[in-house]
Amino acid sequence: MDITEVPVSQDNKGKKKKNKKGKKKSVSQEGNGESGGVDTKEEKMEKSEPAFPPTFSVSEIKNKQRRHLMFMKLKQEKRKQKMQIKKKKKKEREALGDKAPPKEVPKTIENQRVYDETTVDPEDEEIAFDEGTDEFSAYFNGLTNPKVLITTSDRPRGRTVRFCEQLATVIPNAHVYYRRGLALKRIIPQCIARNFTYLIVINEDRKVPNGLVLCHLPDGPTAHFKISSVRLRKEMKRRGKDPTEHSPEVILNNFTTRLGHSIGRQFAALFPQDPQFVGRQVATFHNQRDFVFFRFHRYIFKNEKKVGIQELGPRFTLKLRSLQKGTFDSKFGEYEWVLKRHEMDACRRKFQL
């Protein structure tokens, strides 16, 4: 059998398990181009894998079955090597005993995160100055008290209505009003006239809340979020009694970048400045990978090292879609930040908040 064609030689690499040994021998004696001198050695180590990586890639084999088999073999080989390396390391570690180097930290998305140049340095003066003069400075200096108006889109259904009511119990000094087809642009001047500081609009789709517009009133920034996984109070497991009227504390976690900082301040400004510790309630906004998780708990300190928390109140997740400079204006508004999926979601390790 005298076969000198290249594709057949490629078969040879894979098909040791099939009955092609005869062919292989003859071809390998010829020493074809791509496989080179490997074939002669292959004969000797018939059952074992090629000693060095083949110079062709698995994807060049046209036959699906053979390609698949080659790929499986490649994988097995890699796995074997990995196991060997692991065993070696383990032995070394045991041999060294105490002097062994510390265990390596596994890679997570958080510690592989692409460094964002807008990350806020806690001591940055420019940012401190900015925050002293931005729209929330009045609140943070204690001049204004938050007063929140919660409303929905047209014709809200049961779940959204209940969600609004529960939100109103969580946020002190919040009022729920129904929309009844009014235009937001006309509501806003009226709210300003009545001294509201915040306007929350919950958008509904198919009987479920799915969007949140958070508008700071005396021409403050407007943030538009997407809501997901809403859990109402009665769907919570092991929940406590209803929240009381005390103002809760606020925890803001993980808002590192500039954008995250401004969003964090927006959330903080929803609640009154002085929390009543008597109430032992805490509202948490935790940012993880651009998702902001909201939770509402009641805590109790069992001793100085242990604290018990019990979840009350609704829970939901927010994802920022856009941040607009002035009050709500979809046509002529000046957008400070807009979620552009193609640019921003391209890298798995890059986050905005």
Add this chain to the structure above:
Amino acid sequence: MQHDDVIWDIIGNKQFCSFKVKTKSQGFCRNEYNVTGLCNRSSCPLANSQYATIREEKGQCFLYMKVIERAAFPAKMWEKVKLSKNYEKALEQIDENLIYWPRFIRHKCKQRFTKITQYLIRMRKLVLKRQRKLVPLSRKVERREKRKEEKALIAAQLDNAIEKELLERLKQGTYGDIYNFPVHAFDKALEQQDAESESEEEEEGEEEEVETKTKASRSKGKSPANGSAVRKKRAYVEIEYETEPVAKSRATS
């Protein structure tokens, strides 16, 4: 020669008319030049030599009149007259153009014209009101986001993070003196505060030391909200102290 009756005889009842749509109670005519929209002897544009309609194009209304002499050229059969945008003037125009025509057609044309102007007005009004913008959701993207959210939730370890934060706040003394805990915690807190070297805090630290050492170290009871019960125990320590301004919202990373 146009024999209206013959035409109606054929398409009206006996044979097929491609514009006719029959329902249980009534028949409709889908011909675009039909005035009323029903399939009748007097409203059929094919079976009437003298016929007129009103049609609207981009907000402009026209009066179309059938010129039967051109029945051989259907594309040129209809005469178009532009009607004025003023409602009354347009009605007069219809009247003067259809002056010796049968009452039925004049009446129906005017009715149709009224309906058209009404819906044009409504369209203009709606544009000024709030428009609902429909944003399409991409299923793939939604699925991906859901999965990302689940993973982020697991990575967040919310309960631990909240507990850690609360304990830190306790250590840093944001809760002031509400909670009463055994000595070594306060010593730890004191060391931290001393390192900061602010005189107020040192004073407070001393006060706390005095208080706690005089009492048996007991872990907190069920309700720290009972401030009154705690206060009774340290009634005899009468030192005025100020609670530090609460830095409540801190962005921690």
